Amino acid sequence: MTDTYSGSETAALSPSGARPKKRLHDRWLTFGTFAVLLGSWAAATGTGPWEPIISPLFLPSPALVVQTFLQLWENGFQGKSLGDHIGISLYRFSTAFFFCIVLGVPLGLLMGMNKRVRAIVEPPIQAIRPIPKIALLPLFLIWFGIGNLSKIIVISAPVFPIIAISAMQAVRSVSEKKIQAAQSLGAGRWTVFSRIVLPASLPGIFTGIRVSISIAVTMLVAAELTATSEGIAWMALTAAEFLATNIVIVAVLIMALIGFGLDRLFWFLETRIVHWSGKD
């Protein structure tokens, strides 16, 4: 047996050569971008012995933002602690997301596996997809009341179809060859599904989930527009009404952090669970 690794293939496996150095270099560049942004922000808002170029009414200084955060943490906002506001938003967000995954993924898998299910379910989903879901919020308020249910539903409205359709497409793009290989090894329908179709679809399912995170955060803002007096997006919207820009910025940063954190979480899960993704 003479044929073993060729040079280039081993290089891809082990982090050798010039790679780590370059990556470190890139990291410094990224860090630099943020440093410049933060520096300009600080300079423009008068951090130092000079007068602010931009009034704190429009853009508070970084120091004021930190101070505002600490104050909010200490005293809460409009009778509720900051933790409560974050908590209720996270509850709305994650309940919607959880049900979208738990119901959307299996439905998408079914649609991918079965022509009839696809014929029944896909057209309505595709028909609903282009409707701007925010426009449905008043309807949801009438149908599902002003409680959390209508908010969970408005967040789910765009997320569910994305997750279901991406799961369906993932199933439909499973390589026919791999299925045939499994069948020729004696696998029946269930084994083909559980050990071939499902794992082969996972990368596509993860992509659908990650794409919908930022959409779900957007919908959270829409959901907290009206008919509530709690939540992190509501906090931003309310603070904006009396021009408390510092509070708005704190709330926006918290939402950005939630979105970023969730994206990283699923990215981490993805690299752990679907390590083979894109390596065919």
Added chain:
Amino acid sequence: MQIEPYECGTRCAPSEAKLAIEGVSKIYGAGAEAVVALTPMDLMVRDGDFLCVVGPSGCGKTTLLNLVAGFDTPTGGSIRLDGQEISGPGAERGVVFQQGALFNWMNVLENVAFGPRATGHSVAVAHERALRTLQMVGLEDFVQKYPYQLSGGMQQRVGIARALTNDPEVLLMDEPFAALDQQTREGLLGEIRDLWKRTGKTILWITHSIEEALFLATHIVVMSPRPGRVRAAFRSEFGTSEDPMVAVSPEFVAAKRQIIELLSAEAPKEVLAQ
């Protein structure tokens, strides 16, 4: 040492054949868009044959293999393995694909143990069998690797080991080494020859390379396209030769020339099979 024409359809009675292909044809589509991929063909394969189907691209080689594998159904005729009509894919017919058919979410051991697991054996038995075939193809040190961590040649070995682990009645291989570089391919061809000698498996091997067919086969079926049909068939002695230099011997080159001339000529099959 030489090749000599034989009648591949009447080599033996269908009841004596391991694989009996009788009057099998395949037409894709219907009406004006119909493509005749395979005109009715007869082919008897006996137990232990190493049969190479050779021909240019589009002559229906893959179509034929897919029909035998049960991935597709013939438009006419019948295919029987040990007297049993083929009605779909099955573990008694192991298939090795050109590339991209390994399961990337399973490591090498799990890939190779998939067959015995799918056919109802315990994990312990499946792993034991998998390790045995992995040893046969020289991959015992790579059991924990994932397919994407292996070179193309090693991936094909995994594919071969995976098909062998089920101990199938026939091995069906559709240009398994066509995507590999020349050097790797030559090394693996030698190993396939040894593997066939050791296991005595019946092999249906598809290739577009006349040299590959001559080097491996006991029987060579030459096909030609538009519409796909059997052009001629030869018994060959080169596949069983012990001479390591057989592929560069004058007889080998002469036989290759004979087949090339046949493929480039426009004469009907009956005349050429004389």
